[in-house]
Amino acid sequence: MSKKKLNYEYCDQLVRDFETVVKKPIKTKSPLYYTGVDLGTACIVLAVLDENYKPVAGAYRYADVVRDGMVVDYIGAVKIVRELKEELEEKLGAELIYSAAAIPPGTDLLDSGAVRNVVQAAGFEVTSLLDEPTAANKVLNIQNGAVVDIGGGTTGISILKDGKVIYVADEPTGGTHFSLVISGAYNMEFKDADIYKRNPKNHKELLPTLKPVVEKIATIINQHIKGFDVNEIFLVGGTCCLAGIEDIIERKTGIFTHKPENPMFVTPLGIALGCTDKPLD
Numbered sequence: 506m507s508k509k510k511l512n513y514e515y516c517d518q519l520v521r522d523f524e525t526v527v528k529k530p531i532k533t534k535s536p537l538y539y540t541g542v543d544l545g546t547a548c549i550v551l552a553v554l555d556e557n558y559k560p561v562a563g564a565y566r567y568a569d570v571v572r573d574g575m576v577v578d579y580i581g582a583v584k585i586v587r588e589l590k591e592e593l594e595e596k597l598g599a600e601l602i603y604s605a606a607a608i609p610p611g612t613d614l615l616d617s618g619a620v621r622n623v624v625q626a627a628g629f630e631v632t633s634l635l636d637e638p639t640a641a642n643k644v645l646n647i648q649n650g651a652v653v654d655i656g657g658g659t660t661g662i663s664i665l666k667d668g669k670v671i672y673v674a675d676e677p678t679g680g681t682h683f684s685l686v687i688s689g690a691y692n693m694e695f696k697d698a699d700i701y702k703r704n705p706k707n708h709k710e711l712l713p714t715l716k717p718v719v720e721k722i723a724t725i726i727n728q729h730i731k732g733f734d735v736n737e738i739f740l741v742g743g744t745c746c747l748a749g750i751e752d753i754i755e756r757k758t759g760i761f762t763h764k765p766e767n768p769m770f771v772t773p774l775g776i777a778l779g780c781t782d783k784p785l786d
Contacts (some may be wrong), residue, residue: 512519512646517766519644523552523560523774524767530549530562530596540604541777542586542624546657548743549678550773551589553601558778562597564589586627604629605780610661611674630784638663638776639670641741650737651730654772655744657681660722662729662773665754674729678746682718690714708748719750723757738762741770
């Protein structure tokens with residue numbers, strides 16, 4: 506079996522294990538827990554790993570406290586992270602002390618302080634602050650290629666060479682734009698369109714309507730990978746849950762495009778894998 510295929514299987518199995526513990530946490534006591542906090546535009550996710558970095562619990566909540574990768578409702582973000590933390594502590598019967606967090610590529614000077622402050626204010630000791638593609642790659646284990654993180658507000662593009670990020674970009678197109686298109690096409694309120702697109706049963710019907718937005722994302726990808734030797738594209742982020750999105754991007758870019766079984770949880774798990782028991786200075 507090729508190393509590439511093994512990487513795919515590791516990623517998908519880790520996500521499956523996480524989905525299982527979201528529904529039924531593993532209550533066996535661990536002397537240490539590592540948490541990843543993903544402050545997404547559409548959804549906040551907490552992933553908890555045990556001392557061996559195996560998934561034991563997780564929780565998520567759809568929210569509107571982050572826009573285009575920036576925290577716009579600080580108090581609301583703190584409240585949600587604290588509530589999810591307390592919910593998981595009750596389920597595990599243990600205190601969650603250490604956490605890592607992440608920021609979109611290229612926003613470290615703008616919003617890293619806000620993200621760190623949110624997680625600290627929720628009761629965690631922050632041990633690591635990663636950029637999202639680096640976090641995702643802890644799960645994907647990519648040596649060469651492009652990680653495309655399509656979130657609620659933005660599309661983050663990161664190019665890796667020999668396992669290192671050598672280029673990052675972040676463009677304002679994502680799941681919010683999907684919801685706006687659905688809202689107009691179906692004459693729905695925005696919030697109803699947002700909920701409608703999350704249902705996998707609606708994806709086949711929605712794909713033709715959303716195809717122009719997906720093609721725009723593919724054009725953005727093409728613009729940023731131009732001049733780099735990119736032979737594979739790896740999709741992560743909640744918006745990539747749209748069935749068939751990978752086929753449109755592959756046709757438009759002409760580059761093999763891989764999507765994990767559930768791309769929504771790749772980055773949160775990678776953030777948790779980047780957590781340690783040594784707080785940041």
